[in-house]
Amino acid sequence: MIGDLILKVDGRRIVSFSELKQVVQASSGKPLLLNIWRNGMEIQKKIMPENRPIESADGKLQETLRIGIVGGFALEPERISPDIFTSLKLGILTTWKVIYSSINGLIEMVRGSISAKHLTGPIGIAHAITDVSKNGIVPFFSLVALISTGIAVINLFPLPVLDGGHLMLLAYEKIVGTMPSELFLRAFMAFGLALILCLMLFATYNDLLRIIL
Known part of the structure; x- marks a missing residue:
């Protein structure tokens, strides 16, 4: 009811x-x-x-x-000012949720469960930040922190150009005892750069489609 x-x-x-x-x-x-x-x-x-x-x-x-139920707001949200320890706990939990959501979202996108149309680029991020900033400084910095956490997670992926790719090469050197050849490193970095640029162009294309449509 x-x-x-x-x-x-x-x-x-x-x-x-x-x-x-x-x-x-x-x-x-x-x-x-x-x-x-x-x-x-x-x-x-x-x-x-x-x-x-x-x-x-x-x-x-x-x-x-x-189950045929439509959700709504049962109560008006209450603003609270948590102490430093509660704030630290909430910050850690929120960061973990963002990390999990970022990784899970990419996995589901690769599987095809989530459409690649949801991929957002710099234009979409700037648009979201602009909208949220109208609600005050707290939502603004909260969104910036969430975006920064998501970017940090992606930066650790084992892809060339990203920090995760450099860590993968260091791990390879530690295990094998020597770095790959110069030719391989150049090809590895070129592949990574091309992949990142393609993803950025695709995400920007999605952003422009949302604005036009």
Whole structure:
């Protein structure tokens, strides 16, 4: 019903609608027991997830488990000022989530589960920062920190030109006892530079398409 607040699913506390979606997707279609706050009292209701076709980002229809619930804001968000230790903990957790999301997103993109159209370049990043900056300095610096963390993760990938590629060469030298030939290093770096430039051009192309369309 409209106004219901979902407290738990199968005994697991739910704090966001995105978390509820994750639980439903992981249910494999099995019945879920929901603890719901309705009209001042807590009730339990069993719901069976169903496969329903939805349109993906690339325009294709794919079946996804749904339970027929639309999320909204149950309460107005409250601003808090955590102490230094709580802030440190939240910072570490947020950084870990960004690292995980960056790696998982790239893996899913390679698998084809996520369309490459979602790849964002410098124009898209600048546009996002401009929009967020209108909400204040805290959201602005939060987004900048998240972007910096994501870039740092990508920079450690074992690709030529990136720091991860240099670390891979150092590991090779440590194991084998000698560096690869000069010809190989030049070809290795040229390949890495060409790959990075192609990715940047493709991401910029995506950004321009979003602006035009």
